[in-house]
Amino acid sequence: MESLKPRICKFCEKSFKRERTLASHACEPKRRHADSVERYWQLAFRTYQKFYKYNYPTRTKDRTKDQFIKSQYYTGFIKFGRFLQTGLVLDHEKYIEYVIRNAIKLERWASDAVYDTYLKEHLFKETIDRAAERMMLYIMNWASDNEQLADNFFNELTSAKALTLIRNGTISPWIIYGTEQGEKIIDSMSDEQLDIAVNFINPKKWRPKVRMKQDEVKWLKNIFSNLIIQDELKEELNRKFDESHG
Numbered sequence: 668m669e670s671l672k673p674r675i676c677k678f679c680e681k682s683f684k685r686e687r688t689l690a691s692h693a694c695e696p697k698r699r700h701a702d703s704v705e706r707y708w709q710l711a712f713r714t715y716q717k718f719y720k721y722n723y724p725t726r727t728k729d730r731t732k733d734q735f736i737k738s739q740y741y742t743g744f745i746k747f748g749r750f751l752q753t754g755l756v757l758d759h760e761k762y763i764e765y766v767i768r769n770a771i772k773l774e775r776w777a778s779d780a781v782y783d784t785y786l787k788e789h790l791f792k793e794t795i796d797r798a799a800e801r802m803m804l805y806i807m808n809w810a811s812d813n814e815q816l817a818d819n820f821f822n823e824l825t826s827a828k829a830l831t832l833i834r835n836g837t838i839s840p841w842i843i844y845g846t847e848q849g850e851k852i853i854d855s856m857s858d859e860q861l862d863i864a865v866n867f868i869n870p871k872k873w874r875p876k877v878r879m880k881q882d883e884v885k886w887l888k889n890i891f892s893n894l895i896i897q898d899e900l901k902e903e904l905n906r907k908f909d910e911s912h913g
Contacts, residue, residue, distance in 0.1 A: 787866075
């Protein structure tokens with residue numbers, strides 16, 4: 668016979684007569700605890716901690732998991748965590764700092780307008796080698812996923828896909844104005860696509876910047892003019908790996 672002692676939910680403190688009823692009970696605090704293993708939840712929680720650390724610097728202790736779950740801002744941070752989880756946010760740690768330091772309202776953190784403003788500022792400050800590294804990594808992953816040579820990437824790139832890569836920061840204005848491939852991307856676009864792209868690759872700001880960095884641009888041109896060498900290097904590394912692990 669079951670004990671008559673009430674069973675208390677440790678999350679919401681509601682009482683139940685039967686253990687089975689308590690086990691099947693699903694309150695909001697309990698659900699939030701269960702979700703804490705998810706990556707979006709962890710991203711949201713770390714952002715919540717950073718937000719409080721920045722705004723209340725005299726408090727030495729980090730905010731706890733329980734404080735987050737009970738926070739009136741929980742839903743807003745979770746929405747932002749899901750936004751970060753998409754993987755489309757460039758340098759997401761810097762984006763978190765951007766929205767916090769600029770005192771942007773939480774409900775706007777996942778908005779396209781705020782993110783686009785951050786992205787344009789971030790890309791303008793970014794070094795040319797960082798922009799090249801990100802583009803090369805994307806190209807190498809594309810070549811591997813599609814069983815193609817890296818040298819074919821720009822030949823296979825459609826104007827629609829190029830616009831997407833410009834809008835998410837994969838193709839930096841350094842690439843657009845500093846390489847022959849970038850200029851060809853612009854030439855391939857429709858007027859409608861160009862109207863959108865110009866918001867991210869503002870020629871009035873970027874062309875003078877590129878002209879002032881001719882040594883770096885020469886280096887950039889050389890990298891993207893020798894993608895076939897990157898293919899050959901990759902094949903050589905793969906061959907040596909196979910031989911050493913055969």
